[in-house]
Amino acid sequence: MKDRNLLAEFRYELKPVDKGYNRRTLYVNVGSNQIESKPVSQQMIDKFVGGKGFDLWLMWHGVKDNTKWNDPENEICIGFGPLCGNTSYPGSGKSIVTTISPLTGIPVDCNVGGHFGPYAKFSGWDAIEIQGKANEEVIVFIDGDKGSVKILTAPDEDTNSHVLAEELIKEFADSPDAHQFVSVVSSGRGAEHVPISCLNFSFWDKRRQVARLKQAGRGGTGMVFRDKNIKALVVKYSGLKGDTNNPEDLETLQKTGLKLHREIEAGDSSQCHMREVGTAHLVEIMNDYDLLPIKNFKYGQDEASKGISSWEFKKLFTQNMPDGCWYGCSLSCCKAVDGFIPRTGPYKGQPVVVDGPEYETVGGCGSNLCIWDAKDVTELNFYCDTYGIDTISFGTSCAFAMECFEYGIINQEITGGIDLSWGNADGVFELIHQMARGEGFGMVVGQGVRKMKEIFAREYGGDPALLQDMGMEAKGLEYSQYMSKESLAQQGGYTLALKGPQHDEAWLIFMDMVNNHIPTFEDKAEALHYFPMFRTWFGLQGLCKLPWNDIEPANNAETDEPAKVPEHVANYVDIYTAITGKPLDKHELIRQSERVYNFQKVFCMRMGKGRRIDDVPPYRAVGPVTEEEYLSRQERYDGLLQSKQGIDPAGKSTAEKMALLRAYREDQYQQLIDAVYKRKGWTPEGVPTLEHLQNIGMDLPEVLEVVKRFL
């Protein structure tokens, strides 16, 4: 190990996990060098379950009503959940990160793979709570083999993740054949300068002999991490076995996991091809359905997207590798490009291994910018990851800047000479390298869409109304990479998402737009209740969403509710009980989520957002902002005027038709919100009612105290 100064050390007793829980959390204050163990109360387990629930509970008590992202008391919490770390059921290695976001000012939550979560859990902790600001660069090292936590100085290392993670794994591993027992959380130089940042969670890839990186992507977690002067979190745990999570009923867990393994073996090659191309299989599907974001979400389809379709990435991804981000995930979606040679930036010409690109990265760094070269998208993916920049916010922010460039709101004089014409990958590369260097126009784009709207209106005379309409952010967070314009339900799915417009609460476009399975406001409201609650559950348990519906049982279409994948819901109920020993059914599953979801909602309100006035989409997410956008789908929109509004479009100008459509769609959105709030047990202003909080068992005094301020 390198010669590092030891700033603090805490020793703890190693104990086996008991039915998925350690019943203690780790508190580390890197400012005061205080390290302690906190007990997990029965109330925490009953009300908050684990994972994101524990994170939010800890963070609620760590921050004040007026805490900003860069205040020392802001916390980074990383929770693991009772199901996290089991090696039997695919997708069971997730960590959930929360912090007060520099982009939104409210709690953000990210669900991330890699080995850190399971190893930290098996080291003895149900969650890690980090507070304070270090006076110098530090590493927090959890030694799960010896039972110690250390704060160590880290003055010298490169900050960028692909270098740092590998260096630290090699440094902290006991021997060269033990690299797989170490995992690192890190960010990168970009996160030191721009809020559209992320954290990287590593796993050692034994076959490739490199540190692979998975991202806690959304909401600026990387910037909080670097602002605290934390260079890395390191965990070492060498004792993993098939029963380390100590389940109540190992046989049922194994049997259920094996059933899904076999389903994946039989079905993946004819369903989603996750093992071959990961989520990149969605690119051509989204393009076919006019849903692939192009030119800042203006259009949904382009012939040129063939250049970034999954078959192009399949040529780059190494095939037939067990590419799971945690052991036992046979869905194996985290593909890698081996021996990739960047053509720009500080690592130009040096072979690197790139994780992904996943669909969101292809949409954000490819189609939305009209970059149609798979290798350029791969290179942007590499630099985003190693610099600690979120590919989604980066893509949406660049797309916004490029559209502003197209309209002349900004120009090359303003950008410092960077040509931000659509498709100019070189210009986008320059932006990302500037973000890492902390200079130039990259620093403006890196502030995210909300800040750019303010700057472009204030400094460059941009029309605030147009900037608002085309700036794809809500609550301060950039939209992820799906077109919601033609799906009212998805407009709600995005805009009502507590942390900001991310698709991980609800993805309803096919149910709504394509299959018309949820035609009424009440149907949509039910979907916007059920799916966000169901998906929240993954974050409570330490699970991944993908094995839920990116593989389906062969007979799923014949079930009553195929969109819910009932057999897989039953699997989750079964493995929860098998691990924890506690009874559960599909209704109580939703109720577990509902408690935490409403707690997070109230937490957002406490921090100054979280009400109806914050659930406002930019019009680009709802309908056509520009005439060319309307004209690109004129047949559809003219038809809707006729069929939905009873208006004959003949003889009307495009501007008139756009105004009529806009009035209709904005009214529809408001009616949707009314229906959803009612279904969720909230007032028309979006405030949970006291009765609802009592009904779901989230009527804790501190919660009611906040809610009463808004009733």
Add this chain to the structure above:
Amino acid sequence: MKKFLQTYPENCIACHACESSCSSTYFKVDDPQLSRIRISEAGGAIQMNTCNQCGICVQACPTQALSINAQGVVMLNARLCIGCYMCVAACPTGSMFISQGQTVPFKCVACGICTQSCPADAIRIVEKEN
């Protein structure tokens, strides 16, 4: 080279002696559920199931607990196994076995002990060039 246990179902008399000798050798109990060769009489026809050392499981293993030795036999290093059973699902012949209470699966390693117990010449150790 590939060394494996070749089965001849047409010779098998379903006496299950191979299962007894296998489980007794490796698990110290006479239990067909712990044998690395399985004899089935379901459906009337005798079926023999054991590993043909094809190596597909090696590719599926996330921890490299499975590897092919110099004789072409797929070996499982229990120290590295984390009990995920991805190999069990990946095995095209269903010859990676599990048993209640075990976290580590088990398979035929072509040791040949069972062949000594077979009265019908239904199993032989064979070596073939790849």
